[in-house]
Each structure stands twice: as C-alpha cells, then as structure tokens.
Amino acid sequence: MTTSWKWIGQHFPPLEDKRFVLGKGRYINDVVLPGMLHLATLPSPHAHAVIKRIDTHEAARLPGVVKIITGAELSAVMDAIPQNLFLPNVRWYPLAVDKARYAGEWVAAVVASSRYLAEDAAERIVVEYEPLAPVVDPEQAIEPGAPVLHEAHGSNIAFQTSIDFGDVEGAFQQAAHVFAGKYRWGRHSGVPLETFGCVAAWDDLQEMIDVWASQQNPQITEQIARTLRLPTHKVRVHMDVDIGGSYGNKRGRKQIFLTCVASRMVGRPVKFIEDRMENMAAGDAHGPDRVWHVKIASDPQGKILGLDLRVIDDAGAYAGRGAMQISKPLTALVGPYTIPAVRYTPISVLTCKTNQAPYNGFGQAPTNFAIERALDMVARELHLDRAEIRFRNFIQPHQFPYEIPTGATYDSGNYPAVLQKVLELSGYADMAARKAAARQRGKRLGVGVAACIEPSAGAGSVFNFFRNPAMIGGGGGDVGEGVRLHVDVNGNVTAAIGFQSAGQGHETVVTQLVCETLQVEPSQVLVVRADSTGGVPSVATTGSRMHLMLGAAVLGAASKIKDKMVAIASQTLGIEPSLVELREGQFVARLLPSLRISFTDVARIAYRRADLRPANMEPGLVETYVYRNPKSGEREDMFPEGAFRTRGYTSFAFAAHVPVVEIDPETLHIDIVQYFMVHDCGVQMNPQIVDGLVYGGTMRGIDAALLSEFVYSDNGQLLSQSFMDHLLASAMEVPHFTMESLCTPAPGHPLGAKGAGEGGYMTGPAAIINAIEDALAEDYGVSLTSIPITPTRLYELLQAVPAARA
C-alpha cells in the first residue's frame, strides 16, 4: 500500500455534480419511449378488509384506458414475490389478491394513455370490501387473540428466535448492577424527493422485456425473471438511470413486477411513477419500526458484562427485504465495546402497514440506538460521565482483530482516539460553563455523546440466520462486484460498472482509481453502466460496500490490463517483463529509463499489430475483474450445530458524535446549535464524497431524532402521507457541522478502505437524544426513550414531572 497517491484520496470534485446541478441528470421520469402508456393504482381505504368484488366496467369505458388489472388477474400470470423470510403461506403480490392488508395497499392498476386518465379511471373502479379489525401496533399484534393478517400462516409473527452469545446467564448473575429500559424507534425512512419509478417495455418478437427503474439492486434482474416466469437472459435491466435519492429504500420490487406484467399484457411500454401518496402509504419504503426491551449488566465501575436485547420489529404486511434488517445487527451487536455476553431475541411482526424496506445501515441504526441508550442509562445510574463509561468499555487498539461474541471480527480501529478527538473539538470539558451561560440567556444547553460501529461490505452469509431456502442471494451467497476495463486503440479507457447510483459519486471514484492504476488523465476515462446482459456482475449499493468493492475490483482489472501491456512492452523493448514498469504514462525499462514505449503505442500494438505482440496473445485490451467479498462463502455448517454465529462483514468503521443543543424551556423548541463528529473509515478514496455521505447520513439522523415519522391512527390510517405532515430536515435545519476524520486502514482491503455511507445516521439519533436529555437533566431529570422526540411529546413528558408543574 502506498501513501503517495496521485489521485486516490486527493481533492477531486465529483464528476457527476455538473449534470445534477445543471438539472441534466437522467432520472426515471426522463425515460420516454414511443407509444408509452402510464399506470396508476387504486388504494384500499381500509387497513384490513376482504375484497368481495371489483367492478371495473365503468372505469374501462373511459377514453384512453387500455387495461385495468386486478390482483386476481395479476396473480394468475406471475409468481408471488419472493420474500426474504421463510414464509411459504404468506403470499405477496403487487396488488392485493383477496384481502387488503393495509390502508393504501394497491387493489387494482389502470394502464392508460396518460397518468391523468389513469387516475380518473382508478376513481371509477368500484370495490366492495368487508372490513376486518386491523392490527396496527406491533406489540399488540403478537398478543393472543389479535386479528391475524395471513390466516394460512396462522399468526402475525414472521420470524422469532433467541440466541445467547457467550455466557449471558452467568454475566447477569455475577453483575453488581442490572438495569432495564424500553426504547421505541419510530417508523420513518429516507423519503427521497424522487418517488419510485419504472418503465418496462415488452418485446413480443424477442419475447423479452427491457426495464428501466430508479432501483439500486441489480439482482432485481433474476427476480423479474423468476416472478414473470422468463429466462434470465430475456430480462434486460438498464443501469443508466440516475436514482433521485435512495438511502437504501429504492427497491421497488412490486412496482417493477407490476409494470413489467402490465407491459406484457398490453404489448406496449408502460411507465409507473409513484405519486407521493402511493409512495408513502404503499411504496414498501418504510424503515425499521422497533420496540426494544434492553437489560444491561455492569460491574461496580460501569464495566459492561452482559447485554440482553429483545426487539419487536414491525415488518409491515409482507416480509420483503426490509424484514431482514434484524440480522445485520448481529455483526456489531455489542457496539464498540468489550461486552463478553449478549442475548439477542428478535421478533419480526406482520401488521397493517406497508412493507419495511432497507434503510441506511440495514437495521444497525436502531440497534445502535438501543445499545447507546443502555450505556447512558448505566452512566446515569452510576453517576459516571457519559464519555467516561464509553472509554471504560471500548475495545482497545491493541486488541484487533477483535472477535465479538456473535462471531463477527472487527478488523481494526482506534476508538478511544476518535472519541477523544471529538470531545476536544467540542470543548466537552468546558460544557458546564456554557450551560451556565445558556441558562443566563433563558436557554437550556445540552451536549450528547454517542458512538457507533459501521459494518462495511456484507456477504450473503449474514442472512443464514433466517434459514430461508428460497431466498435469492442467501445462504453462503457470494456478493462479488465487477468492473470491466477497456483500454481502446488510442489508450483511452472505458470502465463499465453494473449498477446505478443515488448520488454516491461512483463514476468519480472509478475514474480516480483508473487514473491511479493505469496512470492516465481523467479526460481519458469514461465510466459507463453495463445493463444486466452486459456481463459485469454486480450486487447492489448496500452495506457501505461500494467504494470498497469497486476499489478492489478496479485494482484487479487494471492489474490484468497492465500485465498484458507489460508483456507487449517487454517484447517491443526486448527486455524481461519483470524489468518493465509503468511510469508517468510510459512503459519504461526499469534499469534504463530511456528505453521506453508509450501507453498509447502499446495499446495500438494490442489491437493492430499482431506482428509486434507476443505469439498467441489475444488482440485487444478488455479485462473484467470481479472482486470477491472476503467474507463470502461462509456456510451455516461451518459452525457447530446449534451455535449460530456470523462473520459476514469485511471491515468495521467507527464514528463518534457530539451534538450541542439548546432548548427553550417554555416552548420546548429544540435547536441543534453545533454538531461535532469524528469518524474513521480507513483510507478515503474521495474525502469530499465521504464528507457528503457523512453529512447526508447525519441529516437523516436528525430526521429520525426530531422530525420524521409515519404516524398511523389506531384504525390503521396513515396520517402523515404527504410532505404537509411528514417532516424531513431541510436545508434550513442543517446545523453547523464540524467534522474530522482519523485513518486506521482496513488490513484486509488492498487499499485499506472501509465503508462510510451509514455511520452518520447510525450515530446521530442516540447522540441527539442524549443531548436533549442532558439539557433537561438539571431541571427535570427525565430519560428519553423514544424517537422522534418533538416539542409536544417533551411537553407531555415534562408535565408528568412534579417539578415542572410549579
């Protein structure tokens, strides 16, 4: 590993910015095909109801209406959507088939010549419902006698288990203190400005389908093939659409399948762009929604001995990929702490809500919230400083690689240094004086402290947990990432990647890597997106993996290209290949630098001059490299029977946040006045992009802590289904950020890189709530257990404190 890079880690403004800032991005709604029709859906007004009858006659008579699809018709021509938990008796289709299981669930779809007409027709569809009692609250859903959503499945529990890692009983028995807390992580999500969208075009002659979608998961190709009962090579998913925001939830399985089936039915291209209400109420894009029961055992000095985490997770009406978010936390189940024993009892529950989707951190954010809240509880009870308790429990730098009780092995880090740094930046030691000064001004100032582990680049084996034989990409599944490099006859480079981006700057990073490895200039590089038939294997932009995976993949492909070019140069220069090196765009004889041939001349020989190439060398310079995730290939049978363990993540980044809040004690207005963070994601390929990822993630943490919530009424109606009521932190709510980073390289990665996309959101909520609690500690001493915390909820909470009524 060299530190004298010319391009990697240097200031390199994102290449994509220009087209985004100028409004020249190519989003899904910019995809317009000749003869294209538009799809709209009809939502169920009931949270739970039997569909008795659907009358489409009047709707079908409207001019411009081409096709009306009901759930019954749809389910006859496609397979049920694959679910990620093993639930053979839970049947999930894009349209409700005989029962609607949440308010807003789509019961019919209209295909018409415009979206306007499609909506007009949808209104005229008459559906006769027999309403049933809804099940909305996840805790009530698992009570005996609760209405059951899927009768054939028999209960509302989609998955449950309880596993002890280490001697949990012993830890709690020997502990000096055991504290218990209940925490509520509210239902919220990323809610990108762009809703989900898809264009599908069925080709009758080739019997194949072309698909464009604002999706982040190339594996959708095999899922389309399976559900539409097509061979995989007859599904071409284009990857050249800019995704207008995702943070993990741009999955849109059912939306894509519905659009594809609709196109096949009508024989014309069909576009489906969710409107905001379709997106919020039924887009399967909500994040985790959890009730935590946490017990924590400590010795007299606040050293944590054991942790007991019981979590009820509201998966929504069907178990899509989001429901698997209770598995990733296994890989960082004790946070950055040396906790020797942990019990994990996850219960995934089905309720009358749209499905849970992956959201920033894949379930680790709420888990980290629970761990950090539990640590604060111990600190409060034992009168320890909140930073001090973390220092006492941190895994120390000399302990790496460090295997936590679940089997995950943290690769490297310096957690005390990161926390120390952020405390210094924030002036943590002087907070008492600042609190007093704020009080003089009539405000209450509080400072929060929270840390988090950010597992980066997961392998499919993390989902062994669910033992779902039907799951695509599961088991010991490999999750390699490919790059194809093509050095053309003039020495210019095309790099093909096989997935779509949602603003993470992948074209920039690949360009930097190509420039670094092949010693070309950025003007010589073009990054393109191969479609699913293009032979560039890709998995998804998930789990803070892409910079890390792409980095290694470009290195691998460039190495293959270079080997071939060196062989040509060696022949031309008449020296051994081992004596040739690439230096400033020239292949040079190591010992006699005047003996040289240019990169371009070698490229020309590779294509045009069989006479100058080594005998039998294949013409051209095109090489693909698929980087294998080092953690893939792990199978359940590698562990002794009954002792489930997981190793599925490659590297582990770390972050610590210290927000400073001011609260108006009368209006309870919460103002984040400063926000300090320090993180360590190893070697950063593009610091500007990393900064953006961390800022963006932290803004989502502010949403989660203070603003964003999908609020359901007791009868299952979504009360916050537009931006009138669903609040997200806007540019006006961005606090003053101060960020620094440290660098502990990942030992297992060729460039030393770790992930950076999720730490902001994982750390933020715990840190902010901690700060609010601190601001109110002197006057009220309340402990905050749920998010989002809003002024009105604070008011209710403080009203219950006797001192407050005075």
Next chain:
Amino acid sequence: MKPAPFTYAAPSTVEDAIALLTAHGDSAKVLAGGQSLMPMLNFRLLRPAYLIDLNRIQGLDVVTERDGVLVVGALTRQRRLEQSDLVRQHYPLLAEAAALIGHPATRNRGTVGGSLVHADPAAELPALLLAYGGSVVLQGAQGRRQVPAAEFFVTYLTTAVEPGEILVEVHFPRWPQGTGWGFVEESRRHGDFALVGVAALLTCDAQRRCTQVAVALTGVGGVPHLVAEAATILHGQVPDAATIAAVAQAAASSVEPESDIHASAAFRRHLSDVLTRRALHTAAERAFQTAHSL
C-alpha cells in the same frame, strides 16, 4: 396525484371573472397564487369543473395607502408585502410576520388575497388582518361590499365570501404613533404552518399607558382568535409583567385548539400563553420606545 379534469379560464378583468363565477356557481374555483389550491387539486381534495385564473387581471396587485389605510390588492404576492417600504415603515407587524409565511419561493407565488380566502386555521395573514382590525372588499355582480375581519372568517377553510364574489382588496388600518408590535410563532420547522402564532399590536401614550391593543392568535381553532380580554386588562394600564401575564393566561383559557400529529391541544394552549406573553412584551418594549419620542 393529478387533478381531476377541469375547464380552465383566464379572464382579463374582474368583471369577466365574476361573470364566469356567477355562471358556473359552485362548480368553479378561483386560482390566485396556487400555493394551497394546486396541491388540493392534485390530491383531488377539490375537483372544480371550472378553474378561473385571476393572474391575467391587471391592477389587482396594488400596495398603497388611502386615508390612513393600507390597501393591498388581492393578487399582491406575499413577498411584496414583506419587502414594500410602505409596509415596512408603517405596518411593521405585517412586514415582520410576512417573512414567516412559508419560504421565499412560496411567497413569490402566494398572494395576500389567496391566503385570506383559503383561511387555513394556522396561516399568518388571517390573524394579522384580525389584529389590525382590517377588512376585505368583496366584489360580486351586484357590486362591492366591505367585510370586517371579525366577520370574514367563519370556520375551518370557510369565509364570508358568497358564491359569485371575489376578494379584490384587503384593508389594514394604520395604527397611531406610539404603537409597538410583536409577532411570535412556533412551528416544527422554519417555514411550516404555525403550531401557534401570536400577533400583537399595542399603543401607549407618553405615560406608557395602553390606549389601544389587539392580540390575535393563529393555529388555535377553526378561525383566528382575537383575545377580547386584552383590552379590558390593559386599557389605561402600563403594560408590565403582571398585566401581560394576565392577558397571556386569558389567551390560553379562551382558545379552543385541537390536537393533531404535530401538537396536542394542551401543548397549543400552553404555547398560547407563552407566545402571547412574548409577543406582548416585544410590543410593549417597542411601544415604549416610540411613545417616548412622541
């Protein structure tokens, strides 16, 4: 989220607009800045058969003073209210509060008349009109009539505008020298509708005694709420912490707020107290300053 079908008309005079409105009755809706109407159309919460766009009508956007009254044309953009020198100088409460209506982008489109006719229970302008003791001018086929603010707001999203009538002018009387003002609101985020907002105007004589006062709240019920007790408590008194607190408590006990997902009724009642107190303190301070220079 596309509107149901409608027929669009863009008349160039108020008379033509009224004729269209009269002809189509309840099936027509008037479009001004569109900041509330367009989303409601897109949500299909409203489905008028006819949309009558006033934006082509000339002369409905005056901001001028007539006989000590600020006359604001119905189509005046909210942004202009915020930036007008006349408004800033003589109607500072209006200018200050206008800056809290949504965001610059929405204020550039949103109109003064549109906001009043829409009568959102948490909007700023209805409370401001009430605090000033202003009125609106409605024009119909039979001519014009003037309706005081107190009679204009009927209930949620409902005003005294009769079928066939268009709001053409808004009148804000200028308050005398020695008037202080305060506008305070609490919202979830900058630019959101207020959970509770309070507009206060307070005039004092050279001895600091209150001669005239108005306190109006928004966000606390179906219509903006004028605190009747403000005058009885403060008239002839020097506004101090005790009298102001009494008005604030009167405000809190006279409002009838509702709960929604952003704030409980109890919290809104609490905010009514706190914000009334703050608005009046600011108004009193400013009144003392100007009264002093009388």
